[in-house]
Amino acid sequence: MSTRARKTAPTGTLLYAQSGGVTAVINATASAVIETARARKVRVLAARNGILGALREELIDTGKESAAAIRALAHTPGGAFGSCRVKLKSLEEDRAKYERLLEVFRAHDVRYFLYNGGNDSADTALKVSRLAAEFDYPLTCIGVPKTVDNDLAVTDCCPGFGSAAKYTAVSVREAALDVAAMADTSTKVFVYEAMGRHAGWLAAAAGLAGQSLDDAPHIILFPERVYDEAAFFAKVKATVERVGYCVVVASEGIRSADGGFVADAGAGKDSFGHTQLGGVASHLAGRVKDALGYKVHWTLPDYLQRSARHLASKTDLEQALAVGRKAVEFALAGMNSVMPVIVRTADAPYRWKIEAAPLTKVANHEKTMPASFIRKDGFGITPAARRYLEPLVRGEAPPPFGRDGLPKYVVLKNQAVRKRLPDWIG
Amino acid sequence: MSTRARKTAPTGTLLYAQSGGVTAVINATASAVIETARARKVRVLAARNGILGALREELIDTGKESAAAIRALAHTPGGAFGSCRVKLKSLEEDRAKYERLLEVFRAHDVRYFLYNGGNDSADTALKVSRLAAEFDYPLTCIGVPKTVDNDLAVTDCCPGFGSAAKYTAVSVREAALDVAAMADTSTKVFVYEAMGRHAGWLAAAAGLAGQSLDDAPHIILFPERVYDEAAFFAKVKATVERVGYCVVVASEGIRSADGGFVADAGAGKDSFGHTQLGGVASHLAGRVKDALGYKVHWTLPDYLQRSARHLASKTDLEQALAVGRKAVEFALAGMNSVMPVIVRTADAPYRWKIEAAPLTKVANHEKTMPASFIRKDGFGITPAARRYLEPLVRGEAPPPFGRDGLPKYVVLKNQAVRKRLPDWIG
Numbered sequence: 070m071s072t073r074a075r076k077t078a079p080t081g082t083l084l085y086a087q088s089g090g091v092t093a094v095i096n097a098t099a100s101a102v103i104e105t106a107r108a109r110k111v112r113v114l115a116a117r118n119g120i121l122g123a124l125r126e127e128l129i130d131t132g133k134e135s136a137a138a139i140r141a142l143a144h145t146p147g148g149a150f151g152s153c154r155v156k157l158k159s160l161e162e163d164r165a166k167y168e169r170l171l172e173v174f175r176a177h178d179v180r181y182f183l184y185n186g187g188n189d190s191a192d193t194a195l196k197v198s199r200l201a202a203e204f205d206y207p208l209t210c211i212g213v214p215k216t217v218d219n220d221l222a223v224t225d226c227c228p229g230f231g232s233a234a235k236y237t238a239v240s241v242r243e244a245a246l247d248v249a250a251m252a253d254t255s256t257k258v259f260v261y262e263a264m265g266r267h268a269g270w271l272a273a274a275a276g277l278a279g280q281s282l283d284d285a286p287h288i289i290l291f292p293e294r295v296y297d298e299a300a301f302f303a304k305v306k307a308t309v310e311r312v313g314y315c316v317v318v319a320s321e322g323i324r325s326a327d328g329g330f331v332a333d334a335g336a337g338k339d340s341f342g343h344t345q346l347g348g349v350a351s352h353l354a355g356r357v358k359d360a361l362g363y364k365v366h367w368t369l370p371d372y373l374q375r376s377a378r379h380l381a382s383k384t385d386l387e388q389a390l391a392v393g394r395k396a397v398e399f400a401l402a403g404m405n406s407v408m409p410v411i412v413r414t415a416d417a418p419y420r421w422k423i424e425a426a427p428l429t430k431v432a433n434h435e436k437t438m439p440a441s442f443i444r445k446d447g448f449g450i451t452p453a454a455r456r457y458l459e460p461l462v463r464g465e466a467p468p469p470f471g472r473d474g475l476p477k478y479v480v481l482k483n484q485a486v487r488k489r490l491p492d493w494i495g
Numbered sequence: 496m497s498t499r500a501r502k503t504a505p506t507g508t509l510l511y512a513q514s515g516g517v518t519a520v521i522n523a524t525a526s527a528v529i530e531t532a533r534a535r536k537v538r539v540l541a542a543r544n545g546i547l548g549a550l551r552e553e554l555i556d557t558g559k560e561s562a563a564a565i566r567a568l569a570h571t572p573g574g575a576f577g578s579c580r581v582k583l584k585s586l587e588e589d590r591a592k593y594e595r596l597l598e599v600f601r602a603h604d605v606r607y608f609l610y611n612g613g614n615d616s617a618d619t620a621l622k623v624s625r626l627a628a629e630f631d632y633p634l635t636c637i638g639v640p641k642t643v644d645n646d647l648a649v650t651d652c653c654p655g656f657g658s659a660a661k662y663t664a665v666s667v668r669e670a671a672l673d674v675a676a677m678a679d680t681s682t683k684v685f686v687y688e689a690m691g692r693h694a695g696w697l698a699a700a701a702g703l704a705g706q707s708l709d710d711a712p713h714i715i716l717f718p719e720r721v722y723d724e725a726a727f728f729a730k731v732k733a734t735v736e737r738v739g740y741c742v743v744v745a746s747e748g749i750r751s752a753d754g755g756f757v758a759d760a761g762a763g764k765d766s767f768g769h770t771q772l773g774g775v776a777s778h779l780a781g782r783v784k785d786a787l788g789y790k791v792h793w794t795l796p797d798y799l800q801r802s803a804r805h806l807a808s809k810t811d812l813e814q815a816l817a818v819g820r821k822a823v824e825f826a827l828a829g830m831n832s833v834m835p836v837i838v839r840t841a842d843a844p845y846r847w848k849i850e851a852a853p854l855t856k857v858a859n860h861e862k863t864m865p866a867s868f869i870r871k872d873g874f875g876i877t878p879a880a881r882r883y884l885e886p887l888v889r890g891e892a893p894p895p896f897g898r899d900g901l902p903k904y905v906v907l908k909n910q911a912v913r914k915r916l917p918d919w920i921g
Contacts, residue, residue: 246571373669
């Protein structure tokens with residue numbers, strides 16, 4: 070991390086880009102970035118569809134958006150400028166791309182690059198920064214954290230996670246009341262599929278829906294534990310016999326002892342050669358039905374869980390705004406190759422602050438869930454997990470709703486900046 | 496419909512039972528029933544697990560619940576006393592059951608029977624009423640409307656539908672913003688599966704999420720129209736080429752020209768003989784992937800859509816409360832074999848009132864969606880549909896949230912009334 074003190078007012082343009090899967094609050098970060106930069110008289114461009122827009126020189130002039138539109142971004146889910154799933158490789162392998170980025174930056178006088186994403190994005194920001202130094206181009210690169218997966222290193226939690234966690238806990242509590250009411254003659258086992266390919270953070274958040282062992286969710290399946298079908302069946306059966314029904318939350322990333330994703334077991338081709346799209350919940354529900362004979366239902370919320378801005382966590386929203394503001398402040402202070410991270414200073418009452426962490430400590434690391442967060446039997450969360458998770462889903466921050474009963478989400482003009490370079494042949 | 500004027504204060508007990516699939520606001524109806532009856536000094540029992548509790552003499556004394564608990568019912572989803580999927584047959588076929596019901600009613604001095612459900616429940620209430628008359632047992636039977644399917648006759652809409660409709664429209668709008676942001680490099684086609692086996696009311700409600708042809712949802716598939724795969728593929732392809740992505744809302748009940756449910760095409764057994772649980776969304780997404788090569792995602796919200804009390808429609812809540820209050824008033828006024836129904840008196844501004852409709856007009860009828868609500872091309876809703884649907888999702892009525900960030904839903908004590916009869920051998 071190199072810090073250069075600036076003596077003069079900031080000059081040059083700030084480029085903001087979104088990366089990877091979007092969240093309910095990534096636009097809140099964008100809103101804070103633009104508002105903070107505007108207050109400092111810094112021009113903000115946004116890359117259309119993330120890093121691709123930077124490579125293609127498809128830049129958006131956020132100066133064309135009204136103050137009201139930028140404010141409304143703070144309550145609008147999705148990714149207002151577009152995001153993408155493109156990971157740049159090493160400086161050696163993808164050198165042409167990194168050089169093209171610098172060329173675009175130079176053509177538009179971009180002196181601050183804010184890359185809003187996960188650990189891949191932190192890595193990209195770091196590499197761009199290194200190449201800029203090599204070329205002696207004055208550029209300050211900041212990684213801005215975001216991911217519903219909550220798997221970034223250093224930061225205590227990730228903006229986007231708290232709202233998805235709240236969606237998960239609330240949805241499981243609500244569906245469980247439905248199942249409980251009907252279990253006598255209808256569905257006895259209900260399976261909820263949570264996102265989380267490598268870490269069970271969202272599945273764990275479902276644990277907030279209940280307090281006692283007999284409260285739903287009765288079973289949580291974590292990717293951190295090997296999925297054991299016999300133990301699972303035994304637990305389902307015991308729960309139905311004791312409570313009358315069983316609510317299961319399964320992380321999409323659970324694996325069997327052979328290392329294969331359980332979700333893949335439910336996918337493939339049917340007898341017509343058509344693609345069968347599986348999923349963990351569908352597979353588990355089918356197996357429970359076959360083995361135990363219970364009536365089953367399951368849900369796959371998919372994108373709903375990461376776009377449910379209507380149910381955002383206030384803590385999450387505040388942190389998404391704070392990392393956006395701090396990212397600009399760090400950038401304008403010349404703090405290069407850092408990420409504003411959330412530091413928890415107390416659990417109860419919950420307190421947090423933003424600090425700058427070197428991107429080298431964030432890039433390409435993945436934070437897994439501590440073993441101490443999973444109950445000994447592997448099917449639930451511990452009090453330590455609850456202490457960690459609960460503040461993150463706390464507080465409500467609903468969007469304004471219109472007379473039509475729907476949230477008033479903003480769609481930006483996204484006016485393109487005139488290109489100054491030849492087309493990119495990438 | 497027979498109306499007997501009562502000269503004296505009401506005597507006897509009121510029995511309330513929930514029937515069929517529960518909703519986000521059926522407990523609001525229960526809350527209004529109990530509060531209204533309490534104000535008139537009428538004792539309220541509730542049947543545990545719907546009509547089964549009445550047959551089994553498993554009755555709950557709602558008098559044991561505090562006023563605060565009954566008030567909290569109004570913001571708690573699920574079915575607080577339990578519901579069930581049991582349909583009584585004709586008086587001839589199920590005479591023993593109907594007689595058993597009267598026996599239980601007599602043993603507990605039940606003079607008012609309020610059955611909260613769909614058209615099956617209206618039919619049961621009607622038959623119980625007829626048998627009571629035959630036995631000269633003074634009983635007033637009231638059907639109280641409820642169903643997310645919105646398929647009850649006479650009433651303009653059904654309590655429970657508006658909230659599920661709001662959930663659908665909001666979820667589709669939110670997920671569409673997510674898909675739009677990522678479409679350049681990720682998911683291009685997203686499929687949302689809405690409840691509705693026979694009528695496309697909930698799928699239609701998704702249409703409220705967009706205004707123009709290029710707004711999501713781009714395609715709605717209704718059970719009222721034959722599913723034509725070639726036309727669907729062509730529409731998906733044209734939409735992706737024009738808009739960049741395509742959001743599809745499919746009713747679970749769509750059928751092919753051969754009359755079979757499309758959902759069943761995705762279900763069956765895999766090569767291990769394990770049950771494959773399909774679903775329309777999974778099937779359509781797999782077919783689109785195979786035929787058009789687009790990256791797909793899909794969601795099956797399942798019970799989440801009917802239990803999402805956190806996103807209830809204020810209109811729906813008010814109507815759920817109103818039918819509960821009116822049901823008690825009609826009962827105590829001796830209006831036998833009626834249902835309080837919602838009458839729309841104006842679209843804009845939306846106005847409605849409650850009237851009594853004879854159960855004979857509701858029982859065993861099913862209201863389908865008017866053909867005028869579906870666009871000529873079969874893939875969207877008309878302005879007439881919008882005029883009908885929009886007021887039903889209007890207004891927000893969030894539950895109180897706790898310090899833990901979750902809704903404060905009540906769980907009742909559900910204290911059993913001592914049995915007075917021998918066990919039922921049903």
